[in-house]
Amino acid sequence: MSTTTETGHAAYFAFRDRLLGDLRTTVLSGEQLCEAGQLIYGHPEGLSLYGIPAPDMAAKGIRLLGRTTIECSVxxxxxxxxxxxxxxxxxxxxxxxxxxxxxxxxxxxxxxxxxxxxxxxxxxxxxxxxxxxxxxxxxxxxxxxxxxxxxxxxxxxxxxxxxxxxxxxxxxxxxxxxxxxxxxxxxxxxxxxxxxxxxxxxxxxxxxxxxxxxxxxxxxxxxxxxxxxxxxxxxxxxxxxxxxxxxxxxxxxxxxxxxxxxxxxxxx
Ligand SMILES: C[S@@+](CC[C@H](N)C(=O)[O-])C[C@H]1O[C@@H](n2cnc3c(N)ncnc32)[C@H](O)[C@@H]1O
The missing domain is CATH 3.40.50.150 (Vaccinia Virus protein VP39)
Structure with a gap:
């Protein structure tokens, strides 16, 4: 595994732990939703629900808790x-x-x-x-x-x-x-x-x-x-x-x- 991949891997698992831990019942900010898309799916738009990609969610009033962000089927x-x-x-x-x-x-x-x-x-x-x-x-x-x-x-x-x-x-x-x-x-x-x-x-x-x-x-x-x-x-x-x-x-x-x-x- 390259150092860049190792860093990404560690960042993914650290963020995943937070989504299921201290952010479990917190409504994520637009920035956090984009970060989740990037870390889980490789790009912010990878987190997309109801046809709405993460960068547009906050403006459209979509509210996602930490746990749902990691548990959902996009x-x-x-x-x-x-x-x-x-x-x-x-x-x-x-x-x-x-x-x-x-x-x-x-x-x-x-x-x-x-x-x-x-x-x-x-x-x-x-x-x-x-x-x-x-x-x-x-x-x-x-x-x-x-x-x-x-x-x-x-x-x-x-x-x-x-x-x-x-x-x-x-x-x-x-x-x-x-x-x-x-x-x-x-x-x-x-x-x-x-x-x-x-x-x-x-x-x-x-x-x-x-x-x-x-x-x-x-x-x-x-x-x-x-x-x-x-x-x-x-x-x-x-x-x-x-x-x-x-x-x-x-x-x-x-x-x-x-x-x-x-x-x-x-x-x-
Ligand atoms: C893995 S998530 C489902 C993800 C969902 N399919 C999506 O696309 O967002 C499981 C959900 O089931 C809920 N849950 C857990 N136990 C349940 C129960 N006994 N009855 C109904 N819902 C339950 C949890 O609160 C959680 O939101």
Missing amino acids: DAYTLPVAEELARLQADTRPQGPDAYDPMVVDLFCGSGNFGHHLGRHLGCPVHAAELDPDVYESTVNNLDRIGSSISLHLIDYRDLLGKLPARSTRDTYVVEPPWGPAFTADGLDLTRTSPPVPEILDDIRRSRNGLPCHIAIKTNDQIAHDSLTGSFTGARHLRSITPAPFLPYGANMDFHLYRLGTGAGSDE
Whole structure:
């Protein structure tokens, strides 16, 4: 590693620690957002949400907390995933009580950027849960600024599932829980996210009474103990996508699309 790369690497991890530490619930300044874009994605515009790049966020009234700045799925990630899901959805035979009126459910909303792009590409209403009141408040502000119709609740994801019976075999759930202790030296262990991914998938299955659905999940490219495959036992893997930008430091992000649930009322 060259000295310049080492310096950048150290600066990235130091800033990352701050975003998840003392800046966790602080609304970042325009300058800090640009710094985050530079350090995480290699250029300030790499941090872009709702189609708004970091250099324009402050002027447009976008408020991002430290934790959301590092946890969010940026435009360059969510757009190709939304396009792929739109293709998969079109190929799915519509069944269920509201077969032609499916929904997107963003269970761990954060910035809401994932739900935002999915709702637009799939042409579906979006329901979202966020448990952290500070994240909720800033996301409500941002969704209001961009004129989004996402229905965001300050609620545990399980309570949102309880309110949303399955509509269609074309329903899509976004599963992006905080990684916390799942981020280990051996890689990302999806059985250790909070809550663990297998538990979240069981909760989704229970809420759907056997009607299949699509799941989108983000990981990095270093999965520990085959925990992705293990978590999705019984589900069908459809696609894995590694969107650009490839990150200058840290691990790259991957997105995985699955078909979950093939019980009664299944189309497969
Ligand atoms: C990794 S972030 C999600 C990032 C998001 N997909 C984005 O693009 O910004 C996880 C979010 O889930 C929230 N969260 C954690 N536990 C939750 C729960 N039990 N129910 C709902 N939200 C929860 C956290 O507060 C955090 O904002």
